[in-house]
Amino acid sequence: AKAAVFSGTASESVGNDDVEVAAGKSIYMVSDGTGWTVEHSVTAALGQFDYCLVDRGCPVNTHLFSGIDDVERLMEIVKQAAKEGAMVVYTLADPSMAASAKQACKLWGIPSTDMLGPITDSIASHLGVSPSGLPRGAPGRNFPLSDDYFKRIEAIEFTIKQDDGALPQNLRKADIVLAGVSRTGKTPLSIYLAQKGYKVANVPIVMGVELPRTLFEVDPEKVFGLTINPVVLQTIRRARAKTLGFSEEVRSNYSEMDYVREELEFARTVFSQNPVWPVIEVTGKAIEETAAVVLRLYHDRRNRCLMPRISKRY
Amino acid sequence: AKAAVFSGTASESVGNDDVEVAAGKSIYMVSDGTGWTVEHSVTAALGQFDYCLVDRGCPVNTHLFSGIDDVERLMEIVKQAAKEGAMVVYTLADPSMAASAKQACKLWGIPSTDMLGPITDSIASHLGVSPSGLPRGAPGRNFPLSDDYFKRIEAIEFTIKQDDGALPQNLRKADIVLAGVSRTGKTPLSIYLAQKGYKVANVPIVMGVELPRTLFEVDPEKVFGLTINPVVLQTIRRARAKTLGFSEEVRSNYSEMDYVREELEFARTVFSQNPVWPVIEVTGKAIEETAAVVLRLYHDRRNRCLMPRISKRY
Numbered sequence: 089a090k091a092a093v094f095s096g097t098a099s100e101s102v103g104n105d106d107v108e109v110a111a112g113k114s115i116y117m118v119s120d121g122t123g124w125t126v127e128h129s130v131t132a133a134l135g136q137f138d139y140c141l142v143d144r145g146c147p148v149n150t151h152l153f154s155g156i157d158d159v160e161r162l163m164e165i166v167k168q169a170a171k172e173g174a175m176v177v178y179t180l181a182d183p184s185m186a187a188s189a190k191q192a193c194k195l196w197g198i199p200s201t202d203m204l205g206p207i208t209d210s211i212a213s214h215l216g217v218s219p220s221g222l223p224r225g226a227p228g229r230n231f232p233l234s235d236d237y238f239k240r241i242e243a244i245e246f247t248i249k250q251d252d253g254a255l256p257q258n259l260r261k262a263d264i265v266l267a268g269v270s271r272t273g274k275t276p277l278s279i280y281l282a283q284k285g286y287k288v289a290n291v292p293i294v295m296g297v298e299l300p301r302t303l304f305e306v307d308p309e310k311v312f313g314l315t316i317n318p319v320v321l322q323t324i325r326r327a328r329a330k331t332l333g334f335s336e337e338v339r340s341n342y343s344e345m346d347y348v349r350e351e352l353e354f355a356r357t358v359f360s361q362n363p364v365w366p367v368i369e370v371t372g373k374a375i376e377e378t379a380a381v382v383l384r385l386y387h388d389r390r391n392r393c394l395m396p397r398i399s400k401r402y
Numbered sequence: 403a404k405a406a407v408f409s410g411t412a413s414e415s416v417g418n419d420d421v422e423v424a425a426g427k428s429i430y431m432v433s434d435g436t437g438w439t440v441e442h443s444v445t446a447a448l449g450q451f452d453y454c455l456v457d458r459g460c461p462v463n464t465h466l467f468s469g470i471d472d473v474e475r476l477m478e479i480v481k482q483a484a485k486e487g488a489m490v491v492y493t494l495a496d497p498s499m500a501a502s503a504k505q506a507c508k509l510w511g512i513p514s515t516d517m518l519g520p521i522t523d524s525i526a527s528h529l530g531v532s533p534s535g536l537p538r539g540a541p542g543r544n545f546p547l548s549d550d551y552f553k554r555i556e557a558i559e560f561t562i563k564q565d566d567g568a569l570p571q572n573l574r575k576a577d578i579v580l581a582g583v584s585r586t587g588k589t590p591l592s593i594y595l596a597q598k599g600y601k602v603a604n605v606p607i608v609m610g611v612e613l614p615r616t617l618f619e620v621d622p623e624k625v626f627g628l629t630i631n632p633v634v635l636q637t638i639r640r641a642r643a644k645t646l647g648f649s650e651e652v653r654s655n656y657s658e659m660d661y662v663r664e665e666l667e668f669a670r671t672v673f674s675q676n677p678v679w680p681v682i683e684v685t686g687k688a689i690e691e692t693a694a695v696v697l698r699l700y701h702d703r704r705n706r707c708l709m710p711r712i713s714k715r716y
């Protein structure tokens with residue numbers, strides 16, 4: 089729900105952080121780094137318990153402790169977890185810190201899981217080299233200003249500028265172009281992909297508004313159409329219209345069922361006139377799920393190999 | 403390097419995907435979902451081998467296979483991994499799929515690691531309930547359009563609109579306001595935080611340009627200053643000036659050492675006049691590392707509890 093950006097069952101404490109820790113079981117997540125890895129893993133695992141989380145009377149509270157690189161603070165946290173009856177999940181690069189966490193949890197009789205040790209050991213023996221044992225923020229380690237780093241930042245800046253059909257003359261510079269009617273998730277999807285290093289432009293399809301000529305001039309293999317179930321779209325648009333405080337008149341046009349259906353039909357026509365564009369159904373998908381589909385197709389089209397994959401080199 | 407958005411040692415295959423799989427060891431990552439969880443975990447673990455990756459003659463190739471929810475494709479992938487001498491790391495929610503992966507890897511004599519099973523089992527016994535065993539895309543499962551989901555999308559849309567000092571009249575609506583000179587990473591940091599559900603505005607500090615009045619009118623507890631080592635900043639600005647094709651004259655002003663130092667000095671003065679704003683050193687930090695520092699302080703200030711933490715409810 090959280091690190092994966094959007095799966096979205098968690099109710100985060102933005103704006104009001106004073107989570108009552110009273111009801112529900114607790115999970116303590118501890119990292120010597122940012123904590124985003126352990127949070128991501130715990131969130132994915134919690135997906136297996138969706139059926140009994142907050143809506144079903146079995147709420148879970150997670151607590152993330154980041155930058156824990158000394159044993160004193162680690163022990164404080166374990167002690168507090170014991171008090172609260174919490175379990176502890178950790179990523180600690182220094183083997184002696186990981187051992188301390190394990191031992192202390194055992195001593196206090198609380199369950200614990202090491203999310204970094206097993207995968208690190210397994211990679212170490214595969215590569216035939218030893219892990220450094222250094223946390224990411226350790227003194228002496230240096231964050232490299234690689235080409236890759238600059239490329240990612242450029243991708244984000246490009247994508248922001250291209251949001252919502254802006255600067256259509258730049259479409260040819262994009263790696264990926266998304267087209268769809270309002271509220272199909274073009275903006276958050278663009279941003280999600282940009283974070284992964286892709287330059288994305290998104291183009292809204294609005295009934296009665298001409299699409300930019302450049303959309304049909306760029307390589308059609310990089311254009312993706314988004315579509316959505318009309319009933320779901322109406323729900324989303326109603327929420328949107330309320331947030332923006334649209335007047336009753338504009339609102340009904342924007343989120344009225346006939347209009348929604350007609351506009352989706354219009355989009356479908358555009359898509360069918362451009363048969364190379366894949367059309368992705370976003371209904372019922374979290375942003376990161378749609379992103380996975382887009383990137384699978386994107387890499388597949390470039391590699392044309394038997395088993396679609398995304399390959400990287402470290 | 404990758405799922406964590408920026409740690410940035412991986413050279414991704416955007417634009418040219420035809421990674422030569424010849425040199426280096428391979429890691430196959432397999433998920434019935436998006437694959438972002440296993441990718442994130444493997445990337446974090448690879449940080450332990452930074453010292454011997456591509457620059458040091460021990461390159462690693464990762465291959466991500468997402469949406470693998472039938473045993474036939476799973477077996478194909480394991481077979482291919484065996485051919486390539488790759489190890490396999492997987493997140494498979496269906497216990498019989500996970501068992502098949504484990505068994506097949508054993509049969510083919512290749513190392514494998516289950517990234518989902520252990521944490522799921524451990525949470526199951528902590529909560530005293532059973533995991534559903536259903537992958538995130540399984541039929542019958544439905545992605546909830548929760549308040550949280552809409553809030554995240556709103557945060558992204560807000561943050562995009564507020565980039566680079568735009569619409570200063572909206573600063574009071576932001577959860578977090580970032581201030582710093584050009585190329586301190588305000589934009590990617592804002593976007594990273596927005597993905598996590600925070601409405602972020604960023605305000606550039608430029609020598610000789612007056613800052614918006616609203617910056618000093620909003621709650622100073624939500625404003626964060628960014629600072630950076632002048633030599634590193636100059637390197638980043640030079641790269642930037644080249645990308646943007648600045649003329650020689652503008653470039654020297656923007657990235658000349660005297661100017662860089664003076665502008666950082668100017669920012670420091672602004673910060674010292676606003677002593678409530680924490681000043682965060684971004685030198686040597688990946689975007690997600692700076693994000694962790696910002697959010698630690700942000701939640702700490704709201705909770706004022708002994709052990710800084712970020713708490714959520716599922």
Ligand SMILES: Nc1ncnc2c1ncn2[C@@H]1O[C@H](COP(=O)(O)O)[C@@H](O)[C@H]1O
Pocket residue numbers: 119120121122123124125126179180181204222223224225406409445446447448449450452
């Ligand atoms: N680039 C890196 N170098 C070394 N260790 C890392 C790196 N990235 C992540 N880690 C480690 O992986 C674990 C998870 O990182 P994080 O997601 O920042 O909590 C922590 O133990 C970090 O110290």
Ligand SMILES: Nc1ncnc2c1ncn2[C@@H]1O[C@H](COP(=O)(O)O)[C@@H](O)[C@H]1O
Pocket residue numbers: 092095131132133134135136138433434435436437438439440493494495518536537538539
């Ligand atoms: N909301 C969810 N419900 C059920 N399973 C999930 C959920 N999110 C992630 N998972 C599972 O967690 C693992 C990692 O997910 P992913 O990051 O999408 O590859 C996969 O086995 C998914 O099926």
Ligand SMILES: [Mg+2]
Pocket residue numbers: 252274275
């Ligand atoms: Mg949009």
Ligand SMILES: [Mg+2]
Pocket residue numbers: 566588589
């Ligand atoms: Mg910027």
